Amino acid sequence: MKNVIVGQSGGPTAVINSSLVGVYETAKSLGVPQVYGMQYGIEGLLDWLVVDLSTQIRSEVEAELLKRTPSSFLGSCRYKLPEIGENDEIYETIFARLAELDIGYFIYIGGNDSMDTIEKMSAYARMTGSDLCCIGVPKTIDNDLAVTDHTPGFGSAAKYIGIVMKEIVRDSLVYNLKSVTVVEIMGRNAGWLTGAAALAKGADCSGADIICLPETPFDLDAFVESVRTLQAKRGNLVIAVSEGIRLADGRYVCELAGEAATHDVFGHKNLTGAGKFLAGVISDRVGCKTRAIELNTLQRCSAHVASRTDITEAYQAGGAAAMAAVRDSESGKMVVLRRLSTRPYLCVTGLADIGEIANQEKLVPREWITEDGFGVTDEFVRYVYPLIQAELTPVYIGGLPRHIALN
Amino acid sequence: MKNVIVGQSGGPTAVINSSLVGVYETAKSLGVPQVYGMQYGIEGLLDWLVVDLSTQIRSEVEAELLKRTPSSFLGSCRYKLPEIGENDEIYETIFARLAELDIGYFIYIGGNDSMDTIEKMSAYARMTGSDLCCIGVPKTIDNDLAVTDHTPGFGSAAKYIGIVMKEIVRDSLVYNLKSVTVVEIMGRNAGWLTGAAALAKGADCSGADIICLPETPFDLDAFVESVRTLQAKRGNLVIAVSEGIRLADGRYVCELAGEAATHDVFGHKNLTGAGKFLAGVISDRVGCKTRAIELNTLQRCSAHVASRTDITEAYQAGGAAAMAAVRDSESGKMVVLRRLSTRPYLCVTGLADIGEIANQEKLVPREWITEDGFGVTDEFVRYVYPLIQAELTPVYIGGLPRHIALN
Numbered sequence: 001m002k003n004v005i006v007g008q009s010g011g012p013t014a015v016i017n018s019s020l021v022g023v024y025e026t027a028k029s030l031g032v033p034q035v036y037g038m039q040y041g042i043e044g045l046l047d048w049l050v051v052d053l054s055t056q057i058r059s060e061v062e063a064e065l066l067k068r069t070p071s072s073f074l075g076s077c078r079y080k081l082p083e084i085g086e087n088d089e090i091y092e093t094i095f096a097r098l099a100e101l102d103i104g105y106f107i108y109i110g111g112n113d114s115m116d117t118i119e120k121m122s123a124y125a126r127m128t129g130s131d132l133c134c135i136g137v138p139k140t141i142d143n144d145l146a147v148t149d150h151t152p153g154f155g156s157a158a159k160y161i162g163i164v165m166k167e168i169v170r171d172s173l174v175y176n177l178k179s180v181t182v183v184e185i186m187g188r189n190a191g192w193l194t195g196a197a198a199l200a201k202g203a204d205c206s207g208a209d210i211i212c213l214p215e216t217p218f219d220l221d222a223f224v225e226s227v228r229t230l231q232a233k234r235g236n237l238v239i240a241v242s243e244g245i246r247l248a249d250g251r252y253v254c255e256l257a258g259e260a261a262t263h264d265v266f267g268h269k270n271l272t273g274a275g276k277f278l279a280g281v282i283s284d285r286v287g288c289k290t291r292a293i294e295l296n297t298l299q300r301c302s303a304h305v306a307s308r309t310d311i312t313e314a315y316q317a318g319g320a321a322a323m324a325a326v327r328d329s330e331s332g333k334m335v336v337l338r339r340l341s342t343r344p345y346l347c348v349t350g351l352a353d354i355g356e357i358a359n360q361e362k363l364v365p366r367e368w369i370t371e372d373g374f375g376v377t378d379e380f381v382r383y384v385y386p387l388i389q390a391e392l393t394p395v396y397i398g399g400l401p402r403h404i405a406l407n
Numbered sequence: 408m409k410n411v412i413v414g415q416s417g418g419p420t421a422v423i424n425s426s427l428v429g430v431y432e433t434a435k436s437l438g439v440p441q442v443y444g445m446q447y448g449i450e451g452l453l454d455w456l457v458v459d460l461s462t463q464i465r466s467e468v469e470a471e472l473l474k475r476t477p478s479s480f481l482g483s484c485r486y487k488l489p490e491i492g493e494n495d496e497i498y499e500t501i502f503a504r505l506a507e508l509d510i511g512y513f514i515y516i517g518g519n520d521s522m523d524t525i526e527k528m529s530a531y532a533r534m535t536g537s538d539l540c541c542i543g544v545p546k547t548i549d550n551d552l553a554v555t556d557h558t559p560g561f562g563s564a565a566k567y568i569g570i571v572m573k574e575i576v577r578d579s580l581v582y583n584l585k586s587v588t589v590v591e592i593m594g595r596n597a598g599w600l601t602g603a604a605a606l607a608k609g610a611d612c613s614g615a616d617i618i619c620l621p622e623t624p625f626d627l628d629a630f631v632e633s634v635r636t637l638q639a640k641r642g643n644l645v646i647a648v649s650e651g652i653r654l655a656d657g658r659y660v661c662e663l664a665g666e667a668a669t670h671d672v673f674g675h676k677n678l679t680g681a682g683k684f685l686a687g688v689i690s691d692r693v694g695c696k697t698r699a700i701e702l703n704t705l706q707r708c709s710a711h712v713a714s715r716t717d718i719t720e721a722y723q724a725g726g727a728a729a730m731a732a733v734r735d736s737e738s739g740k741m742v743v744l745r746r747l748s749t750r751p752y753l754c755v756t757g758l759a760d761i762g763e764i765a766n767q768e769k770l771v772p773r774e775w776i777t778e779d780g781f782g783v784t785d786e787f788v789r790y791v792y793p794l795i796q797a798e799l800t801p802v803y804i805g806g807l808p809r810h811i812a813l814n
Contacts, residue, residue, distance in 0.1 A: 012578060012581050039580065039583070040583040043583070044583065049583075069439075069577065069580045070574050070577055070578070071574070071577035071580070071581050072581050075580070075581055075582065075583060076582060077582065077583070078580045078582075109502060160806070162806065162807045163711050163807055163808060164484070164705055164709075165712060166713070166807060166808065166810065167477050167478070167704075167705060167706060167708045168703075168705070169476070169711060170476065170477055170478035170708060170810060171419060171478045171704050171707070171708040173476050173482070174479050174482055174483045175447065175483060175484065175485075176417050176446070176450070176451065176456075176482060176484070177446040199807065200807070201690070202805070202807070204809060204810045204811060204812050205812070207809065221591045252554045291704075292711065293703040294701065294706060295701070295703070296698060296700040296701070296702070296703075297573075297574075297578050297698075298571055298574060298575070300578070301574045301575070301578040302571075302574060303574060303576070304570050304712060305711060307806065312449060313581055316530075363633070385805070385806070388806035388807070389805070389806045390803075390806065391803055393800070396797075396798055397567065398609070398792070398796070399566055399606075399714065399792070399795035399796045399797065400566070400570055400573060400606065400607070400795070401570060401573065402611060403573065403577060403612065405577075405609060405612070406613050
């Protein structure tokens with residue numbers, strides 16, 4: 001039996017390591033001799049940065065700690081393979097490396113960009129007659145992967161948004177005055193995470209008063225009018241906006257501030273600033289006190305409030321990938337989650353052709369956004385609700401969650 | 408027996424309601440007929456916004472939920488009473504209101520500004536021959552109250568900082584490149600909370616590489632040099648800075664960005680922006696990728712990760728205030744926490760004259776800051792460590808912590 005290699009790619013999540021443990025434990029249970037990890041994804045493989053995972057996950061305790069450790073344990077990359085035929089030297093190098101390690105199964109945990117890697121790797125294997133099996137494991141807080149009902153990583157990020165929105169709403173009510181708090185949430189094109197702000201509303205919380213997703217054009221005048229109307233009823237408002245909201249003419253709201261656009265480490269334009277800009281507009285045009293809160297990287301790494309449903313599904317998705325590759329010799333596919341029922345929540349893993357998923361983007365359907373574009377429907381909330389259920393308590397040592405680092 | 412009235416004042420914390428429950432339950436156990444709550448502090452009393460707490464805390468379950476609810480349940484204010492003799496009409500109004508409710512005991516939960524209220528109320532009572540007993544309960548995430556070893560609210564905020572710093576450090580390591588993450592932490596003049604970033608360091612975490620408190624002058628050139636030196640050893644650095652760091656000439660670092668200063672709802676100059684400014688400087692002068700993370704209002708309201716030590720001490724401080732006023736007829740004092748021992752951690756409540764505390768500010772002692780000003784000593788960590796110990800799990804319902812709101 002050949003060996004397995006697994007990598008993590010793209011932005012991290014709170015549960016991406018649970019998928020890694022799922023791959024590792026399942027592969028070992030199937031009798032795979034060695035399970036290797038690529039450090040920094042496929043880019044690391046090119047640099048021979050490979051670890052034997054049995055030297056990292058040495059006990060059940062370490063496996064449990066790893067499940068609770070946020071951010072990619074193996075490191076990550078945003079490396080895009082060239083089109084096949086354009087620069088095949090890279091493929092030859094990769095496949096030579098894999099042959100040297102006697103790899104038969106290539107598993108990649110990532111989002112839509114990373115699934116492009118699975119698509120190209122499996123196509124190259126097919127083309128060259130290699131029996132390498134390539135399987136993708138879905139991962140992204142953005143929940144924007146096609147075919148799968150949802151993505152591991154989203155449930156924990158949504159739970160984080162729900163928790164902090166509740167706490168921010170309480171904080172916003174503390175003074176007897178008129179105020180608006182604008183909370184800016186991640187999600188460049190897909191509003192799944194911003195929509196999760198709707199979870200805060202309940203018996204003990206008025207929730208977010210306005211929620212703006214990037215899927216519908218943002219109308220600044222209508223927005224200000226809506227703030228005025230709502231504030232006539234209640235003094236302190238909390239608003240959730242996606243970092244990626246855009247005007248009807250396509251301009252990002254964050255660009256209206258007139259600050260020069262900055263770029264992230266991969267050259268993507270940074271979209272932060274929409275919340276701050278809107279707080280300024282409300283301050284000027286409505287005249288009340290405002291503040292802008294930019295939720296930070298904790299949206300993708302707050303393992304201390306991971307959803308148990310999410311962390312379990314992440315593990316199962318990793319396990320299903322190992323099964324598909326090692327036991328069933330599947331290739332060019334991604335594990336998907338198939339929801340059988342919402343109440344009771346029943347969900348199983350399946351497989352889908354990678355071509356249906358790679359480089360695609362699943363947005364929030366228009367009918368799950370309210371007509372005025374300032375909220376999400378009950379159906380949206382029913383969809384997200386099961387994904388944030390139950391907790392997996394961190395292993396607290398000395399008052400802080402204990403993690404595990406590559407040694 | 409006369410009645411008790413209690414209020415919450417100043418910025419909220421994650422455990423300020425635990426003190427409220429401590430006051431309420433202790434007063435009831437002493438046989439006090441009515442325990443009233445002022446909404447929005449003493450400002451609300453002037454507007455007759457008073458609630459009977461027995462209509463709010465109707466069961467043991469509600470008491471437990473209230474302990475776990477962040478942000479001031481009764482609402483808050485930042486109202487400063489006039490000097491006695493300047494505008495005694497206000498005092499006459501307040502004391503008439505209190506007489507109408509047959510109040511004998513006035514308890515105020517707050518920080519150094521709020522203790523000014525206790526000082527003036529007790530002085531006015533003494534001057535006019537009133538037998539009103541006025542007692543303060545310490546509360547602030549800033550930990551800057553004099554005499555008391557520490558303040559309820561600080562431990563939970565410090566625990567939050569420790570947890571998120573660990574998660575941010577992990578997130579910062581994910582890509583194989585050189586980067587600097589600058590995390591901006593609350594604390595205008597006192598660096599207690601920023602120093603708590605040092606808690607992140609441990610067996611599983613490299614921690615914060617540089618920590619800058621407002622107590623020592625900030626030297627920009629030395630800072631850049633330190634970043635360069637550290638980055639030669641490790642690619643990805645994480646830096647914690649206080650929002651209030653200042654140059655030797657007294658200018659705030661956040662003002663160097665050249666943006667017009669904004670003011671908060673109480674006219675205090677907003678100090679945010681130091682982290683963003685420093686990230687820009689590092690980007691320009693060191694040339695690596697940078698990002699700035701401004702920790703937001705969750706520093707003061709993240710009840711979902713409250714320290715059990717803190718929440719217990721907050722309750723005890725509230726209880727001790729009720730005891731001091733109702734049982735011992737003390738007045739013009741604040742409850743303080745007295746640490747008997749650090750290992751094992753032993754701490755008791757006591758009382759101190761309000762004059763030693765009101766309007767004072769306790770800073771981090773210079774000897775607990777490293778000589779170069781870029782870190783805190785082991786002694787600092789030993790001081791904070793016991794305050795973040797143990798957890799009080801939220802009551803999770805539907806995947807989110809359940810709170811309780813004024814009804």
